[in-house]
Amino acid sequence: MPDESDLQRLYDEHAQALFAFLLNFTRDENDTRDLLQEIFTRIARQPALLRGARDKRAFLIRLAHNAAIDLIRRRGTREKYHGQLAEEMPAIFAPAENPDETAFRESLSRALAELPADQRAVVHLKLWENLTFEQIAETLDIPPNTAASRYRYGVDKLRERLRPLYEEIK
Amino acid sequence: MNTDEFEKRLQRQPLRQIPAEWRTEILQNAVPAPNSSSVIRHSFLSTLTSHLSALLLPHPKAWAALGAVWILIFALHVSSRDSVPQMAGKTQPSSTEIASNLRDQEKILAELIGNNEMPTADRPKRLPPQPHSERRETTARA
Numbered sequence: 177m178p179d180e181s182d183l184q185r186l187y188d189e190h191a192q193a194l195f196a197f198l199l200n201f202t203r204d205e206n207d208t209r210d211l212l213q214e215i216f217t218r219i220a221r222q223p224a225l226l227r228g229a230r231d232k233r234a235f236l237i238r239l240a241h242n243a244a245i246d247l248i249r250r251r252g253t254r255e256k257y258h259g260q261l262a263e264e265m266p267a268i269f270a271p272a273e274n275p276d277e278t279a280f281r282e283s284l285s286r287a288l289a290e291l292p293a294d295q296r297a298v299v300h301l302k303l304w305e306n307l308t309f310e311q312i313a314e315t316l317d318i319p320p321n322t323a324a325s326r327y328r329y330g331v332d333k334l335r336e337r338l339r340p341l342y343e344e345i346k
Numbered sequence: 347m348n349t350d351e352f353e354k355r356l357q358r359q360p361l362r363q364i365p366a367e368w369r370t371e372i373l374q375n376a377v378p379a380p381n382s383s384s385v386i387r388h389s390f391l392s393t394l395t396s397h398l399s400a401l402l403l404p405h406p407k408a409w410a411a412l413g414a415v416w417i418l419i420f421a422l423h424v425s426s427r428d429s430v431p432q433m434a435g436k437t438q439p440s441s442t443e444i445a446s447n448l449r450d451q452e453k454i455l456a457e458l459i460g461n462n463e464m465p466t467a468d469r470p471k472r473l474p475p476q477p478h479s480e481r482r483e484t485t486a487r488a
Contacts, residue, residue, distance in 0.1 A: 183377065192363065267362055270363065284356065
C-alpha cells in the first residue's frame with residue numbers, strides 16, 4: 177500500500193489529465209468518475225504497478241485507456257449510443273466568456289464525439305497532452321505510423337466539420 | 347486554412363477542470379479503511395447483542411426460569427446416564443457363575459431323570475461302516 181500522501185500527490189499531478197482524456201474518450205461523466213476511481217484504487221492496492229513505469233503520466237493514461245476500452249466492450253453499443261445522443265454530451269472544454277468561443281468549443285466537442293474512439297484518443301493525446309507519435313504509440317500500444325495516420329485522419333475530419341465556423345471567427 | 351494554425355487553435359482550447367469534490371471521494375475510496383474485518387466483526391457482535399437483549403429484556407425472570415429448568419433437565423439427564431452402566435454391570439453375571447449354574451442345572455436334571463444312567467455296556471456301540479458284502483451276510487444271519 178503506497179503512503180496516502182504519495183497517492184494524493186499522484187492524484188494532484190495526474191488526475192486532471194486523466195479526467196480530460198477519459199471524459200473525451202467515454203463522453204460520460206459518471207463513467208469517467210468510475211474509471212478514475214478504478215485506476216486510483218488499483219494503484220493504492222498494487223503500488224508495484226507504478227514502480228517500473230518510466231513515465232508515470234503515460235503509464236496512467238495507458239491504464240485509463242485500457243480501462244475505458246474494457247468498459248465500452250462491456251457495454252457493447254456504447255459508441256453507437258453516444259453517437260446518437262451527441263446533443264446530451266457533457267462539456268469537455270472549459271466555459272468561455274466570448275459567445276464565438278463558446279460556439280466553437282461546443283462544435284469542437286461535437287466534432288470530437290463523431291470521431292472513432294481510436295482516432296479521438298490519438299488526437300487528444302497529441303493536441304492536449306503534447307505527446308509525440310512515439311509516445312502515443314507506446315501509451316496506446318500501437319505502431320507509431322498508426323498513431324500518425326489516426327491523428328491525420330482525425331484532424332482532417334475536425335477541419336472539415338469546423339471549417340465554416342472557423343473561417344467565420346478567425 | 348493553414349493546418350498548423352488550425353491545430354494550434356484546437357490546442358489553445360482549455361479543457362474542463364476535474365470537479366474538486368472528486369478528489370476526497372476518490373482518494374478515500376481508493377484507500378481501504380483500516381481493520382475493516384474487525385469493524386465488521388464488531389458490528390456483527392453488537393447487532394447480535396442488541397437483538398438478544400431486545401428479545402430477552404421484556405421478561406428477564408421468565409427467561410431465567412426457563413434457563414434454570416433447562417439446566418435441571420440437563421443435570422438429571424447426565425446423572426441418569428451415569429447410573430445406567432452400574433446397573434448393567436450389576437445384572438450381568440460372570441462366566442464362573444454361569445458355569446456353576448449350568449452344573450447345578452445338570453445335577454437337577456440328572457436327579458429328575460432318576461439317576462439311572464445306562465451302563466456303558468448297554469449302550470449301543472457304534473461300529474465303523476462295514477463293506478456291503480459283510481453287511482449282507484450279517485443281515486442274512488439275523
